[in-house]
Each structure stands twice: as structure tokens, then as C-alpha cells.
Amino acid sequence: MALPPAFLDELRARTPLPSLIGRKTRLAKSGRNWKGCCPFHGEKTPSFYVYDDHFHCFGCGAHGDAITFVMRAEGASFPEAVERLAAEAGMEVPKPTPQEAARDRRSRDLHAVMAAAAEAYHRRLFLPEGRPALDYLLRRRLSEETIRAFMLGWAPSGRGAIAADLRGEGVTEDQLVEAGLVRPGEAGEPPRDFFYARVMFPIRDRRGRVIAFGGRILGDGQPKYVNSPETPLFRKRMGLYGLDLAREGAFRGGAVVAVEGYMDVIALHQAGFTGAVAPLGTALTPEQLEELWRISPEPVLCFDGDAAGARAAARAAETALPLITTERTLRFATLPSGEDPDTLVAKGGPAAFQAVLDAALPMSEALFGLVAGGRPATTPEQRAALRNRLTGAAGVIADKALAAEYRRVLLDRFFASSRLPQGGRPTVRRPARPAILEGPVRAERARMLFAILLRHPWMLPQVEEAIGLLDLPDGPSAHLRAAILAWHGTAERLDSEGLIAHLAECGLEDAVAWALVPAGLPLAARAEALPGEVEEGFWHFFLRLRGEADLIEDQQEARRILAETNDPAAQRRLILLTEALDAVRRGENTAGASGDAA
Template identity: 70%
Template sequence: MALSPSFLDELRLRTPLPGLIGRRARLTRSGRNWKACCPFHNEKSPSFYVYDDHYHCFGCGAHGDAVSFVMQSEGAGFMEAVERLAAEAGLDVPKPTPEAAARDRRARDLHAVMAAAQEAFTRRLHLPEGRPALDYLQRRGLTPETIRAFGLGWASGTRGAIAADLKPEGVETAQLLEAGLVREGEGGEAPRDFFFGRVIFPIRDRRGRVIAFGGRTLGDAQPKYVNSPETPLFSKRRALFGLDGAKEAAFRGARVIAVEGYMDVIALHQAGFGAAVAPLGTALTAEQMQELWRLTPEPVLCFDGDAAGARAAARAAELALTQLAPERTLRLATLPAGEDPDTLVGKGGPAAFQAVLDAAQPLSEALFTLIAGGRPPQTPEARAALRHRLAAAAATIPDKALASEYRSMLLDRFFTARARPGQKPKPPRIARAAPDPGQARSEGARCALAILIRHPWLLPQVEEALALLDLPEGPATRLRNALFAWLSGIETLDSAALIDHLAHTGESDALAWAMRPEGLPQAAQAEAQPKEAEEGWWHFFLLLRGEADLIEDQRAAERDWIATNDPGAALRLQRLTEAIAAQRRGEIEAVADTAATSP
């Protein structure tokens, strides 16, 4: 059965190659990529490299994508490999229905139609009728090589031109309509050209196939730019102009830059910035942001230096925060007032734009200014409102450890900004004496055990981790032993039954110690939700492990994840990484302080 290119693209997107290949080969970082000893031939030094969307062995020549790897490593057939990967990715393999086959044929046909249309537009650019468009492109500083590389063209001002150009290719009106090259006529009229008297910019997908066009008028007609309508090949929210070229340049190490328009991208490519892309006339979408992160973990977003540019930067930052993670972030670059990348490169050459890139700020540094605006708040009410906005912005970051880092950084900037010239700085806080470490450790152990007593369904999941803890001697160790003994001989994990068992087996005092209400977290309450109880237990487990032990646990979890690609190992690795970061920030001591001194 033939599978549609869109389905296979989605399958590859949902199957990260490092995780898949890491089950059979020990991967180590090599810059932005991974390397290993080839799983297909015996070698002592690594020559097998894993990239974003393919692998390649420089020793034996093995090469392919996720489907190829399963086929080569397991001897599976194509459909067997697809079905296995689809099951892991949560995708349904399309059924071989006549309708599906017809859609596949139409998609293949539409790619051919779009390729033919691009050739027709390019041919007209070099005819006498296209001379004004060619002059315009040359006045903008584009060389013949750049015009050819981007496939630029001209849509005739004669109605019916595209249909006439593609008729010898056997392209029918229905295909022109489906490809977005013509639109339905009004009042029974024949279909009309979608692009009429415009400079044409082909829009390509990651694989370099033309999926749509953009058109710019040479006169005063509005809108100045138009894009193809949504089609089976083209989704405006997902596409980026210049993506195919940027993918190759990013692979060679070029910095990925998102700018505003077609001409900005083309001018930057011509000036040597080959990983420039642009959204299609609108602000960046979540889908386009994901495409940028597929190219690089830290793309640069470039904005105008005026008020509109500041608003665009703020919108992009707000969107990025909801998708931010430790392994992916942004940098923000601001152009000089009145300039765009095209004009800046034209006046000052590549060095002028390179200076803008060099001055780009990490999102973490730019965010405070974007939220606070130009002037610091002057009244207590305004300062309180800003503080709430800063905290709310950090809270939108899904990764809790990263969100905590951003919150701390933003509030540090907030308090620093309050001490303006002429204003008395905020008096320092008087530090209170540190709590007794033994008491803090005892309270952490008590909270962890109380959570398990209220939610014993957690015991099978955390049994191994609980055994690793070096608990204080006395009621904590006695309760742990009692929990293990109860777990080995019980079928129903019921809190009331566990409490009754502890009360009647000589552990009444230890039970009373653990369940004393003062200082217990919400996770140790009977009404706590399962997710809240689970996260609460792991929180106290991580508090009770020393940093050296946590680092060793982290390494073991990483080895386990690389070897198995197991989601549980990935989650454990994430929690351990967060705990180590929190410990180094001093948050673990702060939490232990709170637990030890709670009334």
C-alpha cells in the first residue's frame, strides 16, 4: 500500500531519532548531534552520526530515517516498520481505501502541478512582459544567481495565463482550483487567476517541494502581498518562507534567524545568512516556532526597532514561554530604527547585520523589558501589578524547574529596578538562624511517609526509591520496614487498612508521629489528587537524597533512558535534573527549613 507523504512526514516528526537509535547504540553528544559506534558493522571508534531527521555511517555508508533504521536493524519490511513506529507515536496507519488512494494521487499530482506552475512563472519573468518585475528585483540588489535559486517569477497581467501555460502539461481546471492557482469565477464566469500582475515567490516545504506562492504587486494595488489559499499541500500556520534552504544551512552550523518578509530572507541569504526564514505575512505561530526549534535549539527572532516591533517581540515572547524547555530557547535581536534586514544589508553589508545578531539578547534577559515597558512603575499599585505580570509570565513555562528559574530572575530584576537613583534601597532582610539539619531531615522523612500512608497505591511505584533513602533512625525506619512488610502480603492497597494494620502491629507511636497534622503538605491529605500525591512524594524523596546521590541517580536514569527510551526513565531523569538544579539554587534547604519550622 502506498502511504501519503504527509503521513510519513508526521511519523518521522513524532519519532525522535536519538531515542529510537539509542535503544541499540550508545549515543554520545557531538555538538548539536549524536554519534556512536555503528550498529550495522563492527568498529572501535564512532563513525555513525545521528542528525535531526536522518542518520549516516561514514564507515559502512548506512543511511536513512526512522523507518529505514527499523528495517535495517530488525530485518522488518516497510509496512511492518511503519506500523510499529506509528503505534509508538500514537498514529493510525491510513487504511488502503479507494478514497485514501485517490487523495495520495491528488497530492502527488498537486506537487507536479505546483512545480510546473513555478516553471511557468519563472519563464514569464524573462519575457518582455516580465521586464518590470525583473527590473524591480534587480533594483532591490538581487543577483541573477539569487533570482534563479529562489525560483522567482512573474504572474501575467493577462487573465487565464496560468491555465494556458499549464494546459500543454495536461493540467485541468479542477487541479488548478485545488492547488490554489485559480479561484472560482463569480456569476457563472470562468475561474480567474489567483495571482494577477504580481512578482512571484515560491514557498517550499522542508524537502524543497513547492507547496504555495506569494505574490507582490508592483503598483499601488492592495494588498501589497498575497499568499496562496489553504490547500491540501499548504497550511499557512505551519509554513516558513526559506525553510528548505535554512534547513541545509543550519545543518552546516549557520545561525537560524526569523525575520519579517520575503525580501528580507532573500537579501540575507544572498549576504551569507543562509538560515534566515520568515512567517507568511503574520506573526509567528506555535507551529512555526516548533519548526524553528527543529532547526536549532536557539533561533534568533529579529524585530524592528519601533513600537510595532516591540509589540511583535512581546507577542513572540509570550508564545515562546508556553513552549520553552531547558533544551530550547530564543534570542531576540532589534534592528536600528527605520531599518529592516534588506535595507540594512544593502547599506552596510553583512557586517551591519552581523552586529545586530551579535547584540541579540537571550529571552531571559529581554523578557523583563518586554513586560515592564520603557518606564518603571511609579506607584505601589503599578509595582504590584507589574510583579503579578512577571510572576504570571514565568508560570506559563511548562517545565517547573525552568519556570522557577525565570521567576527568580524576573523578580530579582524587579527588586533591582525599584532602587532607582534618589530612592532609598529596600532594607536587607534579617536572616533567621538556620534550622537544625537533623530536624529538617526528620520532617522531610515524616512528610514522605505520611504521603504513602494516605496514598498506599504509590508504594509499588516508589518501593525501590524508598529503599534507597537514608532515613533517620527511629520511627522513620520502623515505618518504612512496616510498609514493606505490609506491601509484600496485601492485595488491596487501601489507606484505612494500612493504618489499621500499623495500629495493631506495634507501630502506633510511629504512626502518630508520621500523621501529626502540623506541617504536613497537601499531598499527605486524603483528598489530594493522585498527581498531586505522586509529585509530592517525589519532591520529598529528592529533598532527602544528597547531591552526590542525586547526580549518580541522574546518570543511571540517563543510561536507562538511552538504553530503553522508556517514558518512566525519561520522567525520572527530568525530576532528578530539576532536583539537582533546585538544590544548587538553595531551594532544597529553603523547603527543608519550611518543613522543619511549620507550626
């Protein structure tokens, strides 16, 4: 008998792959993943990568999960591998019972029923009766290739259509009811199709099996979308549309992004954003967030730029805060007002949506605006209420160290905002501190900035121009900038090991050693730092190196852009610039800021 999927999923979740695979081959941290030499074929250059829930060798093609690894590495059968991993995880392998065997057979049968139904709906889309639905999809700019890849279909309006289509497959009426494809008849009437006169969207589980359907009406009727009822295969709060394809997209390096609707997911996949998913007509649930984190430690949640989108983002943050850790968090992206991903890609192409992703804020930065909610905070009562909400939001984070960091970041932003009334000038000027030696401070700030780049060269595409603007002190920082920018123009992969090897070939070993001296380095310069921490650290030191006159010009430009666009990213930039300018004017030595020393 097959083991329950829930048991196997929990077993995989309880088995850390790096420690399991590390027994057979030496692994080294590579960004947020691990890599090493493949244990299944002899190689000298590492091409074996270990992710949160699977491994893959780009040399021999070996691929799988924890169970697969034990089977392949130790020659174990599937039951033996499960028994060994379960013993290590402190789990008991379920014993088969007649009831479980019957339930397992029914589940397998229902998967076959749903697969057959998906095929039937898909065939009807290309028949004359499905032409209006096909025309609708083509008008929505979907290619026939995309339509077939997502197995889109058409449920006709006639009673008993799906039963007729599946009768030749030996599917019974009871199975149709249990699968949610028909409703039982009332008062002796025959069963009725659950979906009729709708464009059909098969919903798959993470393994690619059809477990439910979404149906969209043609025209303006209501409800516009309906989903399958809950069945033995389908629980709405557990699934994500496009999850099986997004796992593959994330594996190939795509950003995992949760959007609102089915058509948004399909349009984004067609445009090359193959990590797109959507909840099934509900607000994001804890279970859906767990699914996102299984394929990415920092997925992006994308919301409309209107009031409803802001409320949805705030609800998502409220759901996520108790669940985030140092290893998994979120980013928040906001669409231009009046646009959704589908229309945005249609008007501006992939670059338009990529710009939205590039402007996504780490949760630590987005949270202030989500908690403030656009409500005024000018009176002492309003400010006290906002401060209480901010500390309360940080307080629900289970990891106490992380909660303390969030509280610090939120309150720093709170106090910074109090220094920026209309006009953007501080209301109180503090006495100037004694002057400090500028040369050593600038050199130390430059060291921090280049230490971050050496560990995280993936940032170069977004900061190359900014680095070129800096007036750097003579010495190792200037030499590093020239060599790094030259390397960026020719490098095939922006990885730390490759960059440091290139700099060594250029005779800059001493400069690299100078930059990476551990004393005083910020958290952002650690190899394991999260992307949000890296970006925050880089811009912190960049702004302190920019110079007062340049910062004033940057601040004026940021204020102009904010007034024209009311863009949250522009507001964030203005706040950072103002804080940096204030620190420069006070003569504040912030060389070691932005995180504890590494």
C-alpha cells in the same frame, strides 16, 4: 498507497532518534546533539551525528530519519519499518480506503501542478514581459544565481495566462481552482488568475515541494503582498517561507532566524545566513514555532527596533511561553531602528547582521522588557501591576520547574531595577557583612568560570578578550587561561573533548581535574546546558572576578553607551555590572551562584 504525511510526521516526532540509534551504536552527548561511531561502516573516530529529526555520517554520507535508519540498519522495507516504529510509539498505521487513495492521488497531482506553475512563472521572468520584475529584483541586489535558486517568477497581467501555460501539461481547470491558481468565474464568466502583474515567490514545504505562492506587486499598490488561498496543500499558519533551505542551513551549523518578509529571507541566504525563514504574512503561530524547534532548539526571532517590532516580539513571547521547555526555547534579536535585514546587509554587509544575532537575548532575559513594555513602574500601584504581570508570564510555562526558574529570574530583575533610580545608585545601603577571605573566594570563582569554558569552548571567540583582562589568582586558573587561549588560536573545532585532550598534552590534567570537581559547579558547567545558561553563568563569574575599580569603570562606560544608543544589550550590561558591583561592595560570597550545583 502512500501513507498520509501527517501520520508519518507524527511517527517521526514520537520516535526519539538518540534512543533508537543508541541500540546499534554507542552515542555520546556533543553539545545539543549526539555523536558516535557510524553503525554502517567501520570507523574508530566518531563521525556519525544524531540530531533532533535526522542523522548524518560525515564519513560514509549515510543520512536520513528514523524510518530510513530502521530500513538501513535492519534491512526492513518501508512498510515494515513503519509498522515497527508505529508499534513502539503506540500508533496504529492507517488502513487504506478508496477515499484516502483518491485524496492521495489528488494530492500528488496538485504537487505536480504547483511545480509546473512555479516553472511557468519562472520562465516568464526572463521573457521581455518579465523584464520590469527582473529589473526590480536586480535593483534589490539579488544575483541571478539567487533568483534562480529561489525560483522567483513573474505572473503577467493578462487573463488566463497560467491556464495557457499549463494546458500542455494536461492540467484541468478544476485542478487550477483546487491549487489556488485561479478563481472560479462568477455569473458564467471564465475563471480569473489569482495572481497577475506580480513578482512570484514559490512557497515550499519542509520537503522542498511547492505548495503555494506569494506575489508582490510592482510599485506602491495595495495589497503589496498576497498569498495563495488555503488549499489541500497549503495552510498559512502551518508553513514558513524558506523552511526547506533553512533545514539544510541548520544542519550545516547556521543559526535558525525568523525574520519578517520574503525579501529579507532571500537577502540573508544570499549573504550566507542560510537558516533564515519568515512567517507567511501573519504573526508567528504555535505550529510555526513547532517547525522552528524541529530544526533548532533555540531559534532566533528577529524584530524591528520600533514600537511595532516590540509589540510583535511581545506577541511572539506570549505565544511561545506555554510551549517552551528545558530542551527548546527562543532568543530575541532587535534590528537598528529604521532597518530591516535586507537593508542592513546592503549597508553593512554580513557582519552587520551577525552583530544583531550576536546581541540576541535569551528569552529569560528578553522577557522582562517585553512584559514591562516600556510602561513606567515608579508608584507602588505600577510596580505591583508589573510584578503581577511578570509572575503571570512565568506561570503559563507548562514545565513547573522551568516556570519557577523564570519566576526567580524575572523577580530578581524586578528587585534589581528598584535599586536603580536615576543616577544608578542604590537608594538604600545595607549594613556591610563581615569580611570574607578574598583569596579562596576568587579561586573558587575562577574555577567556576574555567569549568564553564572547558565544557563550552564555543564561547571563546566572544570572550577571549575578556578572559585576558582578568587578574587571576596564581595557580591552576592562570595556567589554564594561558593554555586555552593558545589552543584557541590554532584549534580547527572548538569542542570540549579536543580542548581537554590538548590540556592533557600540556601536562595540565591536574588543573582540569581541579576545575571540574563536581562539588558546587553551576548548571552552566554541565555539557547539556543551553547556550543562554552558559553565557549567563560565564558573565556572572567574570563580573565577580573583575574587581571593584574595574567594575566602576565598566559601569561608567556602559552607562555612557546606553545613553548614546538606548540599546537593550547596553541596558542589560549596565544592570549586570551594577548588580555585580553591589555584590562586591556588600562583600557577598556568590561563588556558587548562577544556578544550582551540577
